[in-house]
Structures are given as C-alpha cells and as structure tokens.
C-alpha cells in the first residue's frame with residue numbers, strides 16, 4: 001500500500017472510531033415511557049423511579065421556517081419537565097419528542113428535502129433541548145413514505161449526529177441522545193428505512209409495535225391490537241425485520257401500548273379473537289387507556305382472557321369487546337425483548353394511562369429486572 005493512501009486511511013478509520021465513540025458511552029437499558037400534557041396527568045405525578053428514560057411529547061415543526069418550537073401552552077410544563085421528573089429519580093433521562101401522530105408528515109418531508117431546512121431543524125432542536133435541560137431528542141416523523149423521503153431522513157440523521165457531536169465538543173456537555181420512533185417494521189409498506197444512517201447516527205429506535213388492529217381500520221372483526229405473535233402483522237415480525245435489516249438488537253426498543261381498542265360484537269355470544277364485529281364500541285376509534293379498561297372491567301364484571309400464544313389480553317361484556325395489554329402481555333413482551341431478542345429495552349405509550357397503581361409500569365420494570 002502506498003504511503004499516499006495510508007495516511008488518509010488512518011485518518012479515516014480514526015474519524016470513524018471517533019464518530020462511534022461519540023455516542024458509544026450509551027445506555028445499557030431503556031425503560032421508557034412517553035408523557036404528553038393533554039393526557040390530563042401531571043408530569044409531577046409520574047413515578048419516575050420505574051423508568052430510565054422519559055419522553056416529553058410533542059414539540060412542533062414550524063412549516064414556514066422549519067424550526068422546532070414548543071407551543072405556548074406547553075412551554076411551562078416542557079421547560080420544567082426534567083427537573084420535575086428528576087425529583088423522584090435523579091438518574092432519569094429525558095428526551096424531547098418532535099412530531100407525533102397528529103403532526104403533518106408533509107412538513108417533515110419538506111424539511112428533510114433541503115440542506116438549509118435540515119440545518120434549521122437541527123440547530124433549533126439542539127438549542128431548544130439545551131435551553132429546556134433535556135438529555136436528548138426524539139424524532140417522531142409518522143411516516144416517511146417514499147424512497148426519496150427515506151433517503152432524506154438518512155441525510156437528516158447523519159447531519160443531526162454530526163451537529164450534536166459538534167455541540168458537545170463546543171459546550172463541554174455530554175452529547176445529547178438521539179432517538180427516533182419508527183414504524184413497526186424496517187420498511188414502511190415496502191419502502192425501506194435508511195438502515196445505515198439509523199445505525200450510525202441514532203442511539204436507538206423506538207419501534208411502534210402496536211395499532212395492528214383497531215375498529216377504525218379493521219371494523220369487521222375483533223383482533224389483537226398489538227399481538228407479539230400472529231400470522232398476519234405482529235410485534236415479533238416487525239422486530240425481526242429490523243434485526244434482519246442489520247440493526248443491532250442493542251439499538252432497538254420495543255413499544256408497549258398502555259391502551260387498547262373497543263369493538264362492538266355482532267353477537268355477544270361470539271367473543272373470541274377475530275369474532276365478527278361492527279366497528280367501534282366507544283367513540284370513533286375505540287381507543288381506551290389502560291385505566292379506563294380496568295374501570296370498564298370492574299364496573300361491568302367483564303370476562304377477561306389472556307391468550308399466551310398471540311400474547312394479548314382481551315375482555316368482553318355484552319357486545320363490547322376490548323383488546324389490550326394487561327400485566328401478562330406486558331410481562332411476556334418485556335421478557336421477549338430482554339431474553340429472546342436481546343433488545344436495548346422497551347417504551348410505553350403512554351405513562352398517563354397507567355396512573356392508578358402503576359401495574360403495567362411496575363410489571364415491565366420488574367420483569368426486566
């Protein structure tokens with residue numbers, strides 16, 4: 001090998017080594033949960049000793065200048081979030097989540113499509129995270145949905161990591177954590193995520209392994225909303241696809257729903273999984289937080305079932321049928337994450353739905369150990 005080549009190669013491998021080092025001081029486990037103010041549950045009531053990471057949701061993306069902002073009504077609870085949740089657990093880490101299911105994905109696509117706009121996003125997100133004392137940032141773009149958008153997401157993540165490393169060096173502070181909430185599988189309806197950029201640039205991904213069945217989009221039959229195993233869509237199939245795509249298991253965090261969906265049965269006597277149904281039993285989409293489901297069960301003396309093959313709970317009373325995750329499903333999923341797949345951890349959407357006695361959060365945390 002000529003000396004002309006050797007020096008650049010040494011420099012290059014040094015740079016790669018440094019780039020990897022810049023966030024390899026990472027997490028050993030993520031026991032996470034999202035919190036959002038509209039849950040009506042104050043952040044001060046979160047039992048933060050049950051978590052290692054809490055996600056504060058959501059900051060917004062301005063569609064005119066592509067800066068990350070926090071609405072005026074959220075600025076007080078968001079700016080004090082870290083201090084608030086650290087009262088019960090000084091070691092808990094906080095991340096500011098950007099976007100979410102109600103944000104317009106077109107704004108994210110437009111932002112990621114141009115370098116100057118990505119820079120605006122990146123700069124404002126870092127500035128905001130530091131001024132509000134978050135330990136990290138979490139991108140919830142639901143969802144990049146073309147190959148171009150996936151490529152642009154890759155550019156965004158690569159530049160975001162470089163800027164975070166830069167800022168850390170300049171400020172002398174620990175680098176911000178970078179995470180992203182992603183679709184249940186490594187492709188969004190056949191469009192692949194940018195695996196290499198995700199692997200190189202993010203500390204981990206939050207895999208949204210839920211909403212597989214719901215009365216809003218599968219009205220004619222009940223179904224396990226977040227089955228771990230199922231011949232159709234399942235959490236295991238999704239996690240396996242991410243690992244097969246080349247992402248290290250230690251960069252994958254499994255999503256747990258602290259909510260379920262309520263269908264209206266066509267026949268009260270036919271109440272199994274996939275029983276005939278006619279849409280939602282409660283509200284437009286039928287979504288119900290875990291607390292609401294426990295109340296429904298106790299008020300109606302509902303029958304409860306755990307199916308360990310699929311890994312789902314469900315309950316029924318009259319013609320109301322609710323599929324959800326109770327302690328058995330949560331425990332089975334957490335041991336799947338830890339033992340079966342060797343993942344980095346789990347996260348829940350959302351902590352405010354488990355606020356009566358912390359049954360699910362407690363089960364998840366103690367199952368992991």
Ligand SMILES: *[C@@H]1O[C@H](CO)[C@@H](O)[C@H](O)[C@H]1NC(C)=O
Nearest residue numbers: 047048049050357358362365
């Ligand atoms: C919070 O969780 C800890 C750890 O499991 C537990 O010891 C404590 O009792 C919980 N606090 C409340 C108020 O539920």
Ligand SMILES: *[C@@H]1O[C@H](CO)[C@@H](O)[C@H](O)[C@H]1NC(C)=O
Nearest residue numbers: 122123124125126127163167
């Ligand atoms: C953001 O941009 C401003 C103005 O150019 C600059 O002073 C600041 O250092 C940048 N912050 C980050 C985190 O890049």
Ligand SMILES: *[C@@H]1O[C@H](CO)[C@@H](O)[C@H](O)[C@H]1NC(C)=O
Nearest residue numbers: 159161162163164166167170
């Ligand atoms: C990192 O900092 C250097 C020097 O301050 C600057 O030239 C470069 O543009 C920065 N890179 C990023 C990605 O922020």
Ligand SMILES: *[C@@H]1O[C@H](CO)[C@@H](O)[C@H](O)[C@H]1NC(C)=O
Nearest residue numbers: 264265266267277278279280
């Ligand atoms: C389903 O519910 C709608 C009203 O929401 C009703 O009009 C329709 O008859 C129901 N279908 C069946 C098969 O019961």
Ligand SMILES: *[C@@H]1O[C@H](CO)[C@@H](O)[C@H](O)[C@H]1NC(C)=O
Nearest residue numbers: 272273274306307308309310
């Ligand atoms: C669990 O659900 C599967 C799929 O519907 C079914 O084949 C199986 O019999 C169920 N197991 C139990 C114990 O009900």
